[in-house]
Amino acid sequence: MNMDEQLVQNAINGDDDAFLKLMQLYKIDLFKTALSYLKNEQEALEAIQEITYRAYKSIGTVREPSYFKTWLIRIMINYCNDQLKKNKRVLLNEDILQAQGISENHEELELKDAMLALDDRSREILTLKYFHDLKIKEIASSMQCPEGTVKTWLNKALKSLRGKLEEKGGNLNV
Structure with missing residues (x-):
């Protein structure tokens, strides 16, 4: 069991520090995923907060520590899909994306x-x-x-x- 898997196992067993370390470890991947779906930095940051909460509530459902990152990303993708459906958002135009510093x-x-x-x-x-x-x-x-x-x-x-x-x-x- 590698160090990340041990952190996951500790988090599953109720170690809040281990859970926070894991979220820190994967926050960039989560942010990139959220941004690729939601096209808005603020919404992507809000998505990370929501996913952190959802993951914390259901960490006990993780069966295989080596797939924790995949599990987290799936939660993010599902959340983003729900948000897109809810908002029926249209893709932002190129000018807005560049104004946000995303060329x-x-x-x-x-x-x-x-x-x-x-x-x-x-x-x-x-x-x-x-x-x-x-x-x-x-x-x-x-x-x-x-x-x-x-x-x-x-x-x-x-x-x-x-x-x-x-x-x-x-x-x-x-």
Whole structure:
């Protein structure tokens, strides 16, 4: 058991300091995930606070300490999807993003826009696989389904993403 896994085990057993250390360790990953969905720094920071609370309340449900990060990111993705549905938000335009200090090129904006147009499961799988570099096995474990199912969903998600990008006239090789 590595040090992070030991921290997770301690947190599961009620060690608040261990839980806070874990949240500190993964806050950048959580922030990047929230920002990629919500497109707003303030909302991303609020999301981290909410996720910290939700994770603290349900830390006892973590079955495998090595998948704690995946578990946390899934909570964040679910929260962000709920927020997007609730607010029915439209992607911010490039000027606002640049005003917030986030400089992105046109292809990145097209990709993010196409990602937002996908269904929740496709967006979640692509986020876990390509933005958090999780292996198929880790995604399958976190989603509690067979690896073959994750591969099928991943292929469908990539096909759908390609289709969305082609509709926009994008030339990204996904």
